[in-house]
Amino acid sequence: MALYRDEGVVLRSYKLGEADRIVVCFTRGRGKVRAVAKGVRRTRSKFGSRLEPGSIVDLQLYEGRNLDIITQAERVTALTNLRADLDRYGRAALLLEIVDATVEDGEANPALYKTLTGALIELERAGNPLVVPAFVAKFLVLEGVQPLVDACVRCGSSADLVAIQIHEGGVLCRDHRGGEAISEAARIALGLVFDGRVRHVLDTTPPEVAQELETLAARLVEQHTERRLRSSSVLYEQLQN
Numbered sequence: 001m002a003l004y005r006d007e008g009v010v011l012r013s014y015k016l017g018e019a020d021r022i023v024v025c026f027t028r029g030r031g032k033v034r035a036v037a038k039g040v041r042r043t044r045s046k047f048g049s050r051l052e053p054g055s056i057v058d059l060q061l062y063e064g065r066n067l068d069i070i071t072q073a074e075r076v077t078a079l080t081n082l083r084a085d086l087d088r089y090g091r092a093a094l095l096l097e098i099v100d101a102t103v104e105d106g107e108a109n110p111a112l113y114k115t116l117t118g119a120l121i122e123l124e125r126a127g128n129p130l131v132v133p134a135f136v137a138k139f140l141v142l143e144g145v146q147p148l149v150d151a152c153v154r155c156g157s158s159a160d161l162v163a164i165q166i167h168e169g170g171v172l173c174r175d176h177r178g179g180e181a182i183s184e185a186a187r188i189a190l191g192l193v194f195d196g197r198v199r200h201v202l203d204t205t206p207p208e209v210a211q212e213l214e215t216l217a218a219r220l221v222e223q224h225t226e227r228r229l230r231s232s233s234v235l236y237e238q239l240q241n
C-alpha cells in the first residue's frame with residue numbers, strides 16, 4: 001500500500017463499525033477523498049477531535065483498495081471562534097455542504113480548495129456577513145456561471161429588475177420574473193461581489209442587505225445545483241432569530 005500526504009478540509013463523517021468513522025475530506029491534491037479513521041470513536045482518540053467537520057488538516061493516508069486509511073491528522077489552523085459561534089458554524093456548514101454536493105471523488109480543484117479554506121479562515125477571523133456570498137460568487141464563477149445583473153436577460157430592460165434565475169443567466173424584470181426575488185440594493189451589491197469588490201460592499205451595505213445577499217447566495221447555489229441545501233434552512237432560522 002502506498003502512503004501519501006495531503007492537506008484537506010473535513011466535510012463530514014459517519015460511523016463505521018464499533019469504533020471507526022469514515023471521514024469525507026476535500027483535499028487540495030486529490031479532491032474528495034473518503035477515508036477510514038480507525039478508533040476515533042473510542043475515548044481519548046488522538047485524532048477524533050481533529051477530524052470534525054470544517055477542520056483544516058494535514059493528513060497522512062494509506063491508499064486502500066476501496067477506502068484510504070488515515071494514519072495521521074495534524075491541524076493546519078485551529079478554528080476555535082468558528083466552533084464557538086453558532087452563526088459562524090452555520091455559515092461554515094453551508095460552505096461544506098456546497099462543496100460536498102458539487103465536488104466529485106478524486107477530482108482535484110485547487111482553486112475551489114483555496115476559496116473554501118480562505119472562507120473558513122475569514123469566518124474564524126471576523127465572521128463577516130459577506131463570507132457566504134463572496135464564496136458563492138467565486139464558486140459559481142469556477143463552475144462557469146456569472147449571472148448578468150444589469151439588465152433583464154429576456155428583454156434587456158434595465159428598469160424594474162425584481163428577480164434572478166441562474167438557469168436564465170441572471171436578473172429578470174417584472175414582466176419576465178421567475179426564480180428568486182431580489183431587491184434593488186441586493187442586485188447592485190451582488191454585481192459588486194461578483195466583481196470581487198467584497199470589501200467595498202461590506203463598507204457600504206446596510207446589514208439587512210447583507211442578510212438578503214446571504215440567503216440569496218444559498219438560493220443561487222440551489223438553483224445552480226437543482227437541489228436543496230440542508231444547511232441553508234438552518235441558516236435562515238438563525239438569521240430570523
Ligand SMILES: [Zn+2]
Nearest residue numbers: 152155173176
Ligand atoms: Zn424582461
